[in-house]
Amino acid sequence: TAGITQAPTSQILAAGRSMTLRCTQDMRHNAMYWYRQDLGLGLRLIHYSNTAGTTGKGEVPDGYSVSRANTDDFPLTLASAVPSQTSVYFCASSDHTDTQYFGPGTRLTVL
Amino acid sequence: GENVEQHPSTLSVQEGDSAVIKCTYSDSASNYFPWYKQELGKRPQLIIDIRSNVGEKKDQRIAVTLNKTAKHFSLHITETQPEDSAVYFCAASRTGGGADGLTFGKGTHLIIQP
Numbered sequence: 001t002a003g004i005t006q007a008p009t010s011q012i013l014a015a016g017r018s019m020t021l022r023c024t025q026d027m028r029h030n031a032m033y034w035y036r037q038d039l040g041l042g043l044r045l046i047h048y049s050n051t052a053g054t055t056g057k058g059e060v061p062d063g064y065s066v067s068r069a070n071t072d073d074f075p076l077t078l079a080s081a082v083p084s085q086t087s088v089y090f091c092a093s094s095d096h097t098d099t100q101y102f103g104p105g106t107r108l109t110v111l
Numbered sequence: 112g113e114n115v116e117q118h119p120s121t122l123s124v125q126e127g128d129s130a131v132i133k134c135t136y137s138d139s140a141s142n143y144f145p146w147y148k149q150e151l152g153k154r155p156q157l158i159i160d161i162r163s164n165v166g167e168k169k170d171q172r173i174a175v176t177l178n179k180t181a182k183h184f185s186l187h188i189t190e191t192q193p194e195d196s197a198v199y200f201c202a203a204s205r206t207g208g209g210a211d212g213l214t215f216g217k218g219t220h221l222i223i224q225p
């Protein structure tokens with residue numbers, strides 16, 4: 001199985017443009033998450049979803065939106081990118097044991 | 112919300128020696144404490160976790176201890192090897208499905224000196 005995948009691997013984006021980061025898992029996990037990782041700050045939770053059809057805000061949700069139309073997919077959208085959103089973005093999913101499995105990440109640069 | 116503090120930010124040890132990384136948390140309702148290892152350019156990977164109903168857990172050279180009264184937990188790596196060099200993150204969450212997401216410490220860069 002593929003586990004959890006993210007696309008694109010990296011992207012350079014002009015400020016003010018919109019972009020959707022994709023995340024797909026084939027493990028049938030109910031819960032999914034988006035984190036951003038910045039040097040010296042560790043990983044911070046942006047949004048999460050307990051199950052298909054529900055989402056919630058994490059520690060740093062401003063400027064980001066998510067949707068969870070089905071179990072497998074959890075896209076993250078930046079409606080109007082700003083340079084402070086330059087980061088590495090990790091998607092994760094968890095099973096009933098609470099263990100979180102991370103995707104390979106998307107490196108986003110906003111200029 | 113939860114706040115997780117991690118120390119030290121950098122730790123250098125001689126190969127074969129032990130390494131200890133410490134974390135404290137603020138939310139007494141947190142009951143799940145995983146540790147992740149992240150190599151340069153790679154995704155975080157779970158190496159061990161502990162839940163609030165136990166005080167210690169071991170897996171070969173790795174162990175984690177938890178003191179719920181003091182709200183701190185630690186990662187112990189014995190007989191360190193070059194492949195242990197990486198950034199290690201502690202985290203905490205309230206579970207019942209892991210639905211809240213993890214609150215991470217800022218990470219410890221572990222350097223194993225040959």
